[in-house]
Amino acid sequence: MRDRFLITTLSLLFILIIAGLFFNQVLLSGYYSKLSRNNSIRVIPISGTRGNIFDRTGRPLVTNRLSFDVAIIFQEIGDRRKLVNLLKRELGFSGAQIMSALEKAGNRPYEPVTIAEDIDKEKALALEESSFDVSGLIIETRSRRNYLYKHFGCHIFGYLGEVTANELETLKDYGYRMKDLIGRDGLEKYYESYLRGADGGIQVEVDSRGHQTRILGLKEPQSGQNLQLTIDMSLQLVCDKLLGDHKGAILVMDPRNGEILALASHPTFDPNTFVRSGTSQNRLKLLNDKVGRPMSNKAISGIYSPGSVFKIVTASAALEQKKITPYTRFFCSGSYNLGHTQFDCWKKGGHGPQNIVEGIMNSCNVFFYNTGRALGVDRLELYTRFFGYGKATGIDLTDEVKGIVPGKGWKRSHKKGAWYEGETLNYAIGQGYLSVTPIQVLNMISAIANNGNLVRPHLVRRVGANDLQNQKPKKIGLKDGTIREVRKGLFEAVNNESGTAKRSKPAGTIAAGKTGTAQNPQGRTHAWFCGFAPYNDPKLCLVVFLEHGGKGGLEPAEIARGLFEEARAGGYL
Amino acid sequence: MITIRRRYKDFDMVLFAMTFIILLIGLLAIHSATQSKGLVLSESYTLKQLTWLGVGILLLIITIRVSYHKFLDIAYMLYIANILLLVLVLVMGHVRLGAQRWFSIFGFAFQPSEFMKISLILALSSYVGQKKGAMDSLESLIIPTILMAIPFVLVLVQPDLGTALLLVPVFFAILLVGGAKPKYLIRMILLGLACMPVFWHFLRDYQKQRLLVFINPNADPLGAGYTIIQSKIAIGSGGLFGKGWLNGTQNQLNFIPERHTDFIFSVIGEEWGFLGALMLVLLFFLIVHRAFNIGNLTSDRYGKCIATGIAVLFGLQVIINIGMTIGLMPVVGIPLPLVSYGGSSLLTTLIAIGLLLNVGMRRSTF
Numbered sequence: 001m002r003d004r005f006l007i008t009t010l011s012l013l014f015i016l017i018i019a020g021l022f023f024n025q026v027l028l029s030g031y032y033s034k035l036s037r038n039n040s041i042r043v044i045p046i047s048g049t050r051g052n053i054f055d056r057t058g059r060p061l062v063t064n065r066l067s068f069d070v071a072i073i074f075q076e077i078g079d080r081r082k083l084v085n086l087l088k089r090e091l092g093f094s095g096a097q098i099m100s101a102l103e104k105a106g107n108r109p110y111e112p113v114t115i116a117e118d119i120d121k122e123k124a125l126a127l128e129e130s131s132f133d134v135s136g137l138i139i140e141t142r143s144r145r146n147y148l149y150k151h152f153g154c155h156i157f158g159y160l161g162e163v164t165a166n167e168l169e170t171l172k173d174y175g176y177r178m179k180d181l182i183g184r185d186g187l188e189k190y191y192e193s194y195l196r197g198a199d200g201g202i203q204v205e206v207d208s209r210g211h212q213t214r215i216l217g218l219k220e221p222q223s224g225q226n227l228q229l230t231i232d233m234s235l236q237l238v239c240d241k242l243l244g245d246h247k248g249a250i251l252v253m254d255p256r257n258g259e260i261l262a263l264a265s266h267p268t269f270d271p272n273t274f275v276r277s278g279t280s281q282n283r284l285k286l287l288n289d290k291v292g293r294p295m296s297n298k299a300i301s302g303i304y305s306p307g308s309v310f311k312i313v314t315a316s317a318a319l320e321q322k323k324i325t326p327y328t329r330f331f332c333s334g335s336y337n338l339g340h341t342q343f344d345c346w347k348k349g350g351h352g353p354q355n356i357v358e359g360i361m362n363s364c365n366v367f368f369y370n371t372g373r374a375l376g377v378d379r380l381e382l383y384t385r386f387f388g389y390g391k392a393t394g395i396d397l398t399d400e401v402k403g404i405v406p407g408k409g410w411k412r413s414h415k416k417g418a419w420y421e422g423e424t425l426n427y428a429i430g431q432g433y434l435s436v437t438p439i440q441v442l443n444m445i446s447a448i449a450n451n452g453n454l455v456r457p458h459l460v461r462r463v464g465a466n467d468l469q470n471q472k473p474k475k476i477g478l479k480d481g482t483i484r485e486v487r488k489g490l491f492e493a494v495n496n497e498s499g500t501a502k503r504s505k506p507a508g509t510i511a512a513g514k515t516g517t518a519q520n521p522q523g524r525t526h527a528w529f530c531g532f533a534p535y536n537d538p539k540l541c542l543v544v545f546l547e548h549g550g551k552g553g554l555e556p557a558e559i560a561r562g563l564f565e566e567a568r569a570g571g572y573l
Numbered sequence: 574m575i576t577i578r579r580r581y582k583d584f585d586m587v588l589f590a591m592t593f594i595i596l597l598i599g600l601l602a603i604h605s606a607t608q609s610k611g612l613v614l615s616e617s618y619t620l621k622q623l624t625w626l627g628v629g630i631l632l633l634i635i636t637i638r639v640s641y642h643k644f645l646d647i648a649y650m651l652y653i654a655n656i657l658l659l660v661l662v663l664v665m666g667h668v669r670l671g672a673q674r675w676f677s678i679f680g681f682a683f684q685p686s687e688f689m690k691i692s693l694i695l696a697l698s699s700y701v702g703q704k705k706g707a708m709d710s711l712e713s714l715i716i717p718t719i720l721m722a723i724p725f726v727l728v729l730v731q732p733d734l735g736t737a738l739l740l741v742p743v744f745f746a747i748l749l750v751g752g753a754k755p756k757y758l759i760r761m762i763l764l765g766l767a768c769m770p771v772f773w774h775f776l777r778d779y780q781k782q783r784l785l786v787f788i789n790p791n792a793d794p795l796g797a798g799y800t801i802i803q804s805k806i807a808i809g810s811g812g813l814f815g816k817g818w819l820n821g822t823q824n825q826l827n828f829i830p831e832r833h834t835d836f837i838f839s840v841i842g843e844e845w846g847f848l849g850a851l852m853l854v855l856l857f858f859l860i861v862h863r864a865f866n867i868g869n870l871t872s873d874r875y876g877k878c879i880a881t882g883i884a885v886l887f888g889l890q891v892i893i894n895i896g897m898t899i900g901l902m903p904v905v906g907i908p909l910p911l912v913s914y915g916g917s918s919l920l921t922t923l924i925a926i927g928l929l930l931n932v933g934m935r936r937s938t939f
Contacts, residue, residue: 002749003881007865010888014858017892018851020899024809025847032809174778203799 035205044204045177048197049143051224053157053187055233056261056461062157064143068124071112072105077136086134090127091116112138118275145181145275149233151268152240155297156231156397156459158186159271175199184274185295187227187459189398194463197224225464230259238566239264242559247292248546249299249438252563254572255446255532255541257470258455260395261572265302267294298547300393300400303435307518307552308363308500309528310430312444312486314371315356317383319482323374326485329353332366336425343369343425346517360489363500363515365429372428377419380427381407386476388443388454389436395457403440406433431519442543445513445530448486449538452478490514491535501529504557506564509573510535513560515552524548529556533564533573540564540572583934588863592911592926595856596626598841599912605819606833606840606914618833618914625916629923636927640935644928645875648692648699652720655692658685659727684917686728686736691924693740694747694882696720701751702875708752714761717748732777735905739889741765746885747878750868800836804898808842808850815846833914835906838898854895857910861888864929871936880932883925 024032053062070091077083087093093101093116101115119127124139131137145160160181163171168178175198176182182196183189200221205214239250239262252262269286286294296302318324334350336343345351345365351358359367372380384390390405404410406427408419415433426432439457447454453473461468490512493499501515513531520526527549532541542563544556567573600619607618636644644651662685697717704713721744729737745758773781807821821843832840842850861884868880887910894909896902908918 003865003868006746006749006881006885007862010861010885010892011858013892014854014861014888016901017895017899018854020896020901021808021842021847021850021854024805024899025811025842025850026813028809029812029847032806033812035806036810203802 045199045201046221047142047199048221049223050145050181050197051195051226051464053227053229055229055231055236056259057232058228059233061148061153061229061231061233063146063148065146066141067118067144068121069114069140069142070116070119070124070127071114071138071140072101073112073136073138074102074105074108075136079134082134083137086127086130086137087115090123090130091119112140114140118144145271147271149237150270150272153231153233153236153264154186154268154271155265155299156186156229156236156263157271158188158190158398159184159269159274160188161274185399186297186397187229190396191227191460191463195224195227198222227460228462229459230254230261230461231263231459232261232570232572235563235567235570235572236262236264238262238563240266240268242562246546246549246555247298248544248549249297249302250542250544250559250563251299251438251442252540252542252567253442253446253457255449255455255538258446258457258473259461260457260459261540261567263297263299263459265296265298267292269294297397297399298545299438300395300397301437302547303401303403303437304526304545304547305432305434305518305520306430306436306441307516307526307528308430309441309444309514309516309530309552310434310436311360311363311368311428312448312490312514312530313384313387313389314368314375314380314428315360315486315489316387316448316478316482317379318371318375319356319485320383320478321375321379323379324356324371326356326481329355330359330367330370332364334366336366336369338369338373338422338425341422343422356485357489357492360486360514361492361496361499363493368428369425372424373421375424375428377407377424377427380424381405381410384434387447389434389440393439393443393457395439396459400439401437403437404433404435430516438543438545441528441530441545442541445532445543446541447476447478448483448490449532449541451480452476452483487512487535490531494531500553501531501557503553504529504531504560504564506533506561506568508568509533509564511560511564513557515557517550517552520548522548525550527552527554527556529560531560531564533567540567581934583936585863585867585930585933588860588867588926588933589930591856591860591863592923595853595860595911598853598856599837599909600626601818602837602840602844602912603833603914605821605844606837608819621916622914622919625919628916629920632920633923633927636924637930637934639931641876641879641928641931644695645699645702648695652692652696655685655689656723656727659689659724659731661685663727663731684915686724686731686733687917687921688924689724689728690736690739690743690886691921691928693721693724694743694879694886694925697744697747698751698875698878698882701747701878702873704751705874708748709754711757714748714753714757717744718761729775733906734776735893735907738905739886739893739907742889743882743886747882750881751874751878801897801900801904804836804839805900807839808899811843811846811850813847815842815844815849818844820844835894835904835908835913836898837913838895838909841912842898853912854891857888857891860926861891867929867933867936871932873932873936876932876936879928883929887922887925 049064052060052064055061084098087098105113105115127137128139131139147157161184163176163180163182168176177199183192188195198221200219202215202218235252239252243250243264243266247266249265250262251260253260273282273286331353332345332351334345334348346363350366351362351364354362354364354367358364384405389403391402392400411417411419423432427434443454443457450473453475455473456471493501494505494511494513496502501513504511504513511531511533512535513529516528518526518528525548527546529544529552530542532538542560544559546556549555564573600622603622604619697720700717700720701708707713721740725737725740728740745762748758749755821840841853864880864884864887868877868884871877871880890907890910893902893905893907897904908915910918910922
């Protein structure tokens with residue numbers, strides 16, 4: 001008996017369906033036939049505009065501009081010759097170009113097919129006027145991304161690209177359609193879901209001649225959310241100017257909260273190149289440049305030997321582990337012998353007796369060979385990780401790399417060999433297998449400036465109307481004494497007459513810092529500078545990195561001086 | 574010779590014939606939906622569907638010849654294997670960042686959630702059958718509920734709302750004919766309804782959107798609403814007699830997305846008119862009726878559960894699918910059995926029909 005209940009329920013539902021069909025196909029058939037005959041419902045999509053990007057002072061950096069495209073609806077072409085002439089005259093199309101455009105439009109005859117993108121406003125107006133008596137031609141307006149500063153800040157913003165067919169498969173559930181643009185790198189990618197607006201559209205009834213008669217439905221497009229950055233564009237422009245033709249990166253950050261004030265990586269590219277659809281020569285050139293690699297953000301994706309800037313870690317570790325005290329002195333004769341191998345200091349004649357402050361000030365290799373041996377590789381590895389090396393800093397950009405923090409275990413698994421004592425010596429001066437990104441070096445110097453606290457570097461302070469919360473700083477756990485001694489060394493390096501970083505000494509404020517000159521198998525040495533200011537109350541720290549840039553004490557130190565002075569002028573110090 | 578004749582004495586020829594008539598209608602509709610005058614569209618949909626049909630008929634023969642008790646013996650194994658496939662689809666979907674319901678095998682999409690419907694019916698029938706008359710306690714409902722809940726959640730998060738919701742009435746139907754107390758079942762349904770607000774919370778945005786569009790198609794003229802309106806125009810303009818095969822303008826002009834899969838009925842409605850559509854609906858109803866009939870005639874409790882489960886599953890799929898093409902049901906992505914393009918759905922339905930025939934012809938054996 002129980003299945004009677006089920007049969008009855010299903011039967012009733014079937015009757016409902018039949019009634020629905022009767023209602024639509026018999027009673028309303030006239031109404032629907034009319035709609036169908038005129039094939040009369042069209043949907044005109046309206047894209048939601050992408051959020052704008054502003055710098056910390058509210059200056060617009062990335063916005064949208066109105067642009068004009070030319071499209072053809074093949075089915076509605078009236079006088080073909082007239083259309084061809086118009087395209088020839090106004091757009092300078094050749095015969096072959098027109099043929100291929102018409103063929104393209106013929107494949108999808110009932111919808112507008114774009115044949116020319118982003119044409120001049122004057123041309124668009126001229127065409128719009130002519131299109132009254134040339135049917136089938138329409139001018140479409142749409143908003144396009146506009147990177148106001150072109151090359152400058154390109155690695156912060158990233159660029160946009162069309163979604164691929166593969167991506168569309170999974171993205172279509174989130175409202176993406178064919179030919180939609182999606183963030184490909186930088187903030188455009190990281191904050192894609194916030195920046196992207198939601199598409200809307202109107203559904204209209206049109207008569208047999210294609211004129212709109214009635215609006216059936218409207219869905220308002222929604223704009224994406226704006227981003228306010230921590231970047232100060234004037235400081236950013238200074239960085240870009242100072243980097244000039246060098247390959248390399250500059251990072252400037254507030255050590256107290258991790259706000260990045262400037263991030264430059266050279267060579268650069270112009271994100272506007274990627275705004276138009278289709279391929280272009282310029283775009284391919286940028287993507288295929290394997291030497292300069294303009295698309296890669298060296299500040300977060302490039303890994304290099306840190307050289308002597310790493311001595312900050314070695315010094316801190318040794319003081320923490322009580323392997324040396326502020327009074328420990330090692331004698332530098334110009335070289336250090338381990339078995340039969342001789343490890344040189346950079347200064348031929350030697351530095352004589354050195355304590356920790358002098359060791360940092362002179363960047364004395366022999367002092368750090370001794371310190372490194374006293375520490376041992378395991379403790380060195382531990383402190384390297386404490387300072388944030390070997391993992392991403394967590395900046396709000398994509399494609400950040402981790403670098404390599406070597407150690408006994410790493411060597412066994414990656415190089416299939418035992419650790420040599422000589423490698424510990426190289427490790428202590430920032431050479432060997434150790435590989436770091438410029439932003440990790442920034443993290444390290446910021447920890448020293450910020451009393452041993454690691455902050456999370458970030459670029460965005462506000463999304464839409466919401467201020468982003470700063471993450472709580474992470475304590476490395478360094479004693480006050482340790483930080484004090486290391487800072488003294490960094491102070492002397494900049495301010496002492498014979499300090500290695502003396503060229504970075506700015507006017508008007510007191511800075512501290514460390515240079516680095518890293519040997520590498522690819523050629524000329526990499527040049528580093530990292531430092532902070534003001535010495536007594538650090539408000540700003542920076543890293544200058546020049547790929548194959550020679551000595552850290554020369555150009556990077558001078559660039560740093562310029563930056564400190566500009567930052568002071570800008571009110572940051 | 575005698576045994577064979579005796580075995581096929583109860584073979585439901587009407588059900589069998591009905592199935593093939595509907596299959597033929599489906600092929601004609603797919604052909605019409607994927608071709609277009611003047612424009613070259615892929616002809617391969619009809620061919621692919623024919624390939625699937627070949628495999629399907631093979632499976633149909635197997636499911637008819639092997640006693641359904643053999644399937645019940647391995648019901649739990651099938652169930653677990655199917656669950657593992659569902660998990661695998663989810664994991665692969667995660668790797669590919671987003672939703673995914675199917676595996677691709679030689680260019681053919683394979684959708685484990687479709688087969689889950691049969692695996693669940695078999696597993697539930699196996700449990701209920703074993704219990705004999707002891708289904709009237711509340712405790713005896715625990716295991717069936719778990720059996721249903723696991724695939725329900727896995728399919729829901731795929732996300733495939735329609736298929737997940739379809740499992741629920743099938744579950745209740747099997748328990749009802751299996752002897753569970755109606756008052757417990759009603760309480761479970763009420764509890765489920767009370768949980769709806771929580772459930773709503775877990776839906777993805779676009780799923781919520783689809784349900785809201787059901788209430789007001791103009792809410793989203795670009796997406797689901799557009800499809801519903803276009804589909805209604807297609808079906809409505811078909812009138813009493815239809816525009817004739819291959820003559821539906823609405824379908825040929827690319828107006829309806831997914832018109833060879835979930836919205837295939839709009840092609841039939843437009844080209845075959847009310848009379849054609851009515852005939853197809855009646856054919857479907859006849860199959861449902863025969864299925865209940867088979868469940869009624871068999872004295873085997875297992876067989877009764879299987880037949881009822883399949884009857885409800887089949888009937889509801891038809892009702893929901895046609896209902897959504899004329900705006901009576903939300904667009905939840907359920908194919909029209911035996912008609913919509915798509916291999917997994919076709920194979921599943923043919924296996925289900927095979928099981929029905931199987932139960933029917935062995936009704937006097939058990």
